[in-house]
Amino acid sequence: MSESALSSAPRVAVLLLAGGRGTRAGYETPKQLAMLGGKPVLRWSLDAFAAHDAISRGVLVASDDVVAAVGELPEGWSYAAAGAERQQSVGNALACLSDWDDDAMILVHDAARPGVTAAVVDRLLAVLQNGAKAAIPTLPVPDTLVEQAGNEAGEVVDRAALARVQTPQAFHLGTLRRAHAAAAGATATDDAQLVRRLGLPVQAVAGDARLHKLTYAEDMDILSGLLGTKAMTRTAVGMGYDVHRLVADKPLWIGGIEIAHSHGLEGHSDADVALHALTDAILGALADGDIGDHFPPSDPQWRGAASHRFLAFAADRVAARGGRIEHVDLTIIAEAPKIGPHRPAIRERIAEILAIPVAKVSVKATTTERLGFTGRREGIAAQAVATLQLPEI
Numbered sequence: 499m500s501e502s503a504l505s506s507a508p509r510v511a512v513l514l515l516a517g518g519r520g521t522r523a524g525y526e527t528p529k530q531l532a533m534l535g536g537k538p539v540l541r542w543s544l545d546a547f548a549a550h551d552a553i554s555r556g557v558l559v560a561s562d563d564v565v566a567a568v569g570e571l572p573e574g575w576s577y578a579a580a581g582a583e584r585q586q587s588v589g590n591a592l593a594c595l596s597d598w599d600d601d602a603m604i605l606v607h608d609a610a611r612p613g614v615t616a617a618v619v620d621r622l623l624a625v626l627q628n629g630a631k632a633a634i635p636t637l638p639v640p641d642t643l644v645e646q647a648g649n650e651a652g653e654v655v656d657r658a659a660l661a662r663v664q665t666p667q668a669f670h671l672g673t674l675r676r677a678h679a680a681a682a683g684a685t686a687t688d689d690a691q692l693v694r695r696l697g698l699p700v701q702a703v704a705g706d707a708r709l710h711k712l713t714y715a716e717d718m719d720i721l722s723g724l725l726g727t728k729a730m731t732r733t734a735v736g737m738g739y740d741v742h743r744l745v746a747d748k749p750l751w752i753g754g755i756e757i758a759h760s761h762g763l764e765g766h767s768d769a770d771v772a773l774h775a776l777t778d779a780i781l782g783a784l785a786d787g788d789i790g791d792h793f794p795p796s797d798p799q800w801r802g803a804a805s806h807r808f809l810a811f812a813a814d815r816v817a818a819r820g821g822r823i824e825h826v827d828l829t830i831i832a833e834a835p836k837i838g839p840h841r842p843a844i845r846e847r848i849a850e851i852l853a854i855p856v857a858k859v860s861v862k863a864t865t866t867e868r869l870g871f872t873g874r875r876e877g878i879a880a881q882a883v884a885t886l887q888l889p890e891i
């Protein structure tokens with residue numbers, strides 16, 4: 499938008515929604531705090547809006563833990579409390595703008611969409627300036643669409659008549675206020691739907707692939723490609739080592755599978771020595787302590803715990819930092835049982851836990867030629883190396 503157009507334009511505010519818990523992403527912390535290219539996902543859109551000349555005010559909707567992690571807000575920004583649903587979060591943010599007139603322009607944006615561009619914001623504001631009541635960015639549907647019930651693919655749906663809806667979505671403040679008041683508890687997944695329920699038209703403008711939403715953990719990889727953060731990565735390597743004693747009449751868990759044997763490994767958890775070494779290797783590459791720091795043996799909740807939970811936890815911490823596991827290499831040191839026959843199953847299981855291809859999982863085994871504690875069959879040892887790609891610090 500030109501400078502002269504903006505100078506006569508109404509005031510513009512952003513409602514930045516970061517009040518969700520990111521359940522589908524499955525991280526430990528809300529997805530908007532996951533690291534992407536060296537900064538939290540939420541910070542990407544916050545910085546983009548703060549840098550836009552037309553925007554003079556912002557309300558960040560977030561729970562206390564997110565607020566604490568965000569750090570200082572740009573000038574003109576304030577916080578509102580997260581609501582139970584997205585719609586209530588928007589309602590809480592709207593309450594912060596009670597001192598603004600109905601003709602102000604409001605952008606409502608998901609913090610889970612880090613790739614905000616000035617061009618999309620300008621397109622939205624321009625159509626509002628030209629008389630639209632509401633404007634949303636949309637993208638065409640690239641795939642063939644079918645109806646599906648269970649595993650059965652049914653009729654093709656005409657994709658030419660459909661579009662994918664993104665945020666930011668733009669409204670005059672009065673329209674947005676009326677739409678939320680009229681909703682009276684009836685829910686909608688976005689604000690444009692509430693405006694349409696008032697009988698008002700919503701204008702579509704061209705969206706942007708970079709506005710891709712972080713919904714599932716795998717979206718992180720897509721986003722780092724779209725936002726060009728892949729180049730800003732470093733390789734980190736970690737190693738892990740663990741030993742457990744063999745005792746009679748216990749189940750033997752190694753590498754996430756149960757192996758029939760006269761003896762099993764003793765420990766606070768299921769004592770899966772291989773998964774413990776691997777967990778430590780990943781935590782080591784993250785410089786994030788070791789398995790005992792996160793799952794203390796003194797804590798009764800981990801008694802008998804299945805060790806795949808520890809490994810999945812470590813993998814989640816990689817994803818939450820915007821990183822990925824490139825390769826893991828495991829060596830199991832045991833006189834008996836023979837590990838070789840179980841190697842394919844162990845590789846498969848580890849790949850499944852880490853959600854990486856089997857080709858990125860190496861499992862080796864060796865004996866110590868009957869020397870030492872492993873040679874005397876008193877215990878089994880495992881060592882592991884994990885190679886990660888992490889955002890540059």
Ligand SMILES: Nc1ccn([C@@H]2O[C@H](COP(=O)(O)OP(=O)(O)OP(=O)(O)O)[C@@H](O)[C@H]2O)c(=O)n1
Nearest residue numbers: 515516517518519520521522582583584609610
């Ligand atoms: N009570 C809520 C729920 C969602 N949001 C925000 O709305 C945006 C879109 O929601 P979604 O992607 O569904 O996020 P979550 O609700 O966090 O995800 P999930 O449904 O997987 O828990 C996100 O930026 C999210 O933080 C919000 O502010 N308040």
Ligand SMILES: C[C@](O)(CO)[C@H](O)COP(=O)(O)O
Nearest residue numbers: 608663664665687688711713
């Ligand atoms: C608002 C939204 O981003 C538009 O696509 C989306 O509807 C919100 O997320 P959800 O995954 O539908 O909860």
